[in-house]
Amino acid sequence: MKPDHLIHKNRKDKMATVSDQPVRTAQVRYRDLLRPYARHLLLGALLLLMTNLCNLIGPRLINDAITLLDDEQPFWAPYISDSGVTVGVVSAILVVVALLSALVRVSSRGVVFNVGRDVERDLRQNLFTHLSVLSPKYFQNNEVGDLMNRMTTDLNNIRLLAGFALLNMVNSLFVFSGTLPLMIHISGKLTLAALAPFPIMMVVAQGISMELYRRVRKNQENLSVLTAKVQENLTGAQLVRVFDQGDAEIQRFGTVNDAVFGSSLRLATLRALMFPFMGLMALLSTAIALAYGGQLVVAGEMQVGDFVEINARLMQLTWPALALGFIISVYQRGKASLDRINQILTSAPEITDGPHTGELGGQxxxxxxxxxxxxxxxxxxxxxxxxxxxxxxxxxxxxxxxxxxxxxxxxxxxxxxxxxxxxxxxxxxxxxxxxxxxxxxxxxxxxxxxxxxxxxxxxxxxxxxxxxxxxxxxxxxxxxxxxxxxxxxxxxxxxxxxxxxxxxxxxxxxxxxxxxxxxxxxxxxxxxxxxxxxxxxxxxxxxxxxxxxxxxxxxxxxxxxxxxxxxxxxxxxxxxxxxxxxxxxxxxxxxxxxxxxxxxxxxxxxxxxxxxxxxx
The missing domain is CATH 3.40.50.300 (P-loop containing nucleotide triphosphate hydrolases)
Incomplete structure (x- = not known):
């Protein structure tokens, strides 16, 4: 059974009440969160595709501008003017393409990021609705502070997963699928040499991803304990003072706070190692392209314009490569948070509805x-x-x-x-x-x-x-x-x-x-x-x-x-x-x-x- 009841089918029923929604328990999957926004995601993907098409044109125009310096007209010049084009014309076209790319990119980010916000709002509403039908026994077995943390921090992580991570995953797919064939067309051997560090990057990223999930999950659990401790002490502040337990509670809070500090530090350390590693691999790839490509130009096996274009396209691959680290981090945080949210959504109400209605007599x-x-x-x-x-x-x-x-x-x-x-x-x-x-x-x-x-x-x-x-x-x-x-x-x-x-x-x-x-x-x-x-x-x-x-x-x-x-x-x-x-x-x-x-x-x-x- 697909948990359509846990997500809003359209924008008109966002604020459905408890009585409007059936009480069911089902695990929410990533695709279930995104399904109601398929049209918006399709629009975002089309805008991203347009952005990347514009970006594919840029390096080619730079190549053509360099070619013009040798009095060679680009292949598309006759479509513009019978007398050919100048470097100024190519530069003007490049500016227009860049502006169009920027405009479309901003639009795509707005569409996809809004989907992330919508997913966060819908899931928070449905989570609150589900909590409202659970029996008091559930709340006796689960601390309020932990539930509050899941309603805030965990949902924020899911928002980033549905917005930021999704945008960058789709963008990376478009960049690699569009840029790599053009690079190979220019020089297959230079492309293969420049991309040699990428397999190493992927293997290391996979290993880091698994450890990152474990550390994120542990950190979220510690944050829940911290939130529960704060909520407990704020609620019972008067009792703590009456029994002169302030110092003891401060010590207990310090223990919990140290646990959060430790798990956060271990998580930050892993992330701090991951991002520089991704950057190092990207720089190594650029260094190989410059060194080996320079040799090919000197040997006359490659034109200067092609050398500049392939390096420009390699730079376009640098951000998706660097973004891989961010995507992994956001994905694992979102995955851990979705697991924690599902622990609530799969909890069945102890007491269920019956069919009988009517006025009570009082017996x-x-x-x-x-x-x-x-x-x-x-x-x-x-x-x-x-x-x-x-x-x-x-x-x-x-x-x-x-x-x-x-x-x-x-x-x-x-x-x-x-x-x-x-x-x-x-x-x-x-x-x-x-x-x-x-x-x-x-x-x-x-x-x-x-x-x-x-x-x-x-x-x-x-x-x-x-x-x-x-x-x-x-x-x-x-x-x-x-x-x-x-x-x-x-x-x-x-x-x-x-x-x-x-x-x-x-x-x-x-x-x-x-x-x-x-x-x-x-x-x-x-x-x-x-x-x-x-x-x-x-x-x-x-x-x-x-x-x-x-x-x-x-x-x-x-x-x-x-x-x-x-x-x-x-x-x-x-x-x-x-x-x-x-x-x-x-x-x-x-x-x-x-x-x-x-x-x-x-x-x-x-x-x-x-x-x-x-x-x-």
Whole structure:
């Protein structure tokens, strides 16, 4: 199967959205990147051909000008004038040809280099699209810094491969195929002698190319580690300072930085040896032509004009020979980068789409569901069975690590189970269309992410066209009214990167408002109000239930995970988890008489409340 889905078929669908493109996995090959631009590449090749045809004329005109000094007219003179041509006329023609060559060359570079830019843009768009459908598990196993490096440095290398390297490869092909026959026509033995160093150059270039690929690949990997280390420390800068780990992190960064320096130096050393070698071979070729050609002229076996022409043509071969080193370097960098990009594009989404669409009623059923994060890890969930009727408030409590958050991630279709079944309204979760399901199920984690933009835009993330009235309503439901009234710019306040200008409780309530705005049929709260006080948490939960009803909206099914039990008495049903299993269940009053884990947790919560151990 050819990966046409990974490249844009024409210029009209450059900005295709995630929903416009099918989720597939296929390896991108070099020709797949260039296929959409075949016509542009053909135009570029024709312009390059015209450039080289002009360049073929130049040395011949120089030869003819020298011949005119001996009062011999060139063969084409009668086509210009019956009385012949002068050196001035030949010089004028040479200038016109040179100008035409320059104009066409600039045009060819513009066409081919633009293809490189287009390939870079298209591949970046498709790479981002593919990343957006991969499961959270993929990002846990791959560092963000490494992915960022692939999205920038590696794509830049592929751009050079599709533009610079391609242009010079085609140009070299035209130069050699056009120039060599003319040189052989003038003097076969001088041509063979002058080109004697070229086979040596090719053999050495092949050996260097293989080693260059290995060094480029290693350097790219080290750069990814460096990018990841920088990203990690910038994100956790406050934590590093709090624990006074600045010196230790500087030392760790130095180790990574030294590794990049070493691999970059080894790569630069190889390239530094390659380019002078190519230049030396080209100069050796010129020296042979001058020495041997001079002997032929002295011996009367070659005209001076032919000697000058063949040396001029040999000079035309010098740049393609020198460019061979650049082409090899760019090709190997691009090849290594394309391999790294393909590692992402061939990664299949863990969770795939199903055919079922439609509106959710809100019923949730989990039967004997087990979850394991990796093959060598213990089960996070073990034969879990729960049920929630539409519109119910279901509570999940338990000690840290009991599996509460894992269950909500599975319900939001972020994790794939090892065994068992999850269904919504009686339809298996895997049969639901993911986009349709995500539109109706909202998960609010304990550490919600905010973008570096305004409060309004963060709240309206899932519904960009939300009206002011709709936003005001969810702000009230989430208990944000008083906070926003204190901000000088209100909802237009910039929250900073990751919402750094807000308190923990404010960030959580903004994330809650964002989830409520899309009117989900199932609302999953994963300790989403841990940074607000118990009274505020209870008030928000009450507002969610009553607020939806007062807005003539169907009340959502709310599944709440909370380490704090103040809201549990209002729950329609409570599940107590321990070591990935449901060990107790029932309403608050029922669980309190069982004298089990729930009773113990409730007692601890009351003691903490009396001692004033509460969140701000």
């Amino acid at each position: 949730v059923t989990v039967n004997d569901f087990s979850l394991r994060y990796s093959s060598d890890a213990e089960r996070s969930l073990n034969d879990i069975s729960i049920s929630a009727a539409a519109g119910q408030l279901i509570g999940f409590v338990g000690k840290s690590g009991s599996g509460k958050s894992s269950l909500l991630r599975a319900l939001s279709r972020q994790r794939l189970g090892e065994s068992g079944h999850i269904s919504f309204d009686g339809v298996a979760a895997e049969d639901w269309n993911l986009k349709n399901l995500h539109r109706q199920i909202a998960l609010v984690p304990d550490e919600g992410f905010l973008f570096s933009t305004t409060l309004r835009e963060n709240i309206a993330l899932g519904k960009p066209n939300a009206t002011d009235a709709e936003i005001d309503e969810v702000v009230a439901l989430a208990g944000l009214e008083n906070d926003i009234s204190l901000f000088p710019d209100g909802l237009e306040t910039m929250v900073g990167e990751r919402g750094i200008t807000l308190s923990g409780g404010q960030r959580q309530r903004v994330c809650l408002a964002r989830a409520i705005l899309v009117r989900p049929r199932i609302l999953l709260l994963d300790d989403a109000m841990s940074a607000v006080d118990a009274e505020t948490e209870a008030r928000i939960l009450t507002s969610l239930r009553e607020g939806f009803a007062s807005s003539n909206q169907t009340r959502p099914t709310v599944l709440v995970v909370s380490h704090r039990l103040s809201a549990m008495p209002e729950a329609d049903h409570i599940y107590v988890l321990d070591k990935g299993r449901v060990v107790e269940e029932g309403r608050h009053a029922d669980l309190m008489v069982e004298d089990g884990i729930y009773t113990d947790l409730w007692g601890r919560a009351q003691i903490q409340k009396q001692l004033g151990v509460e969140h701000d």
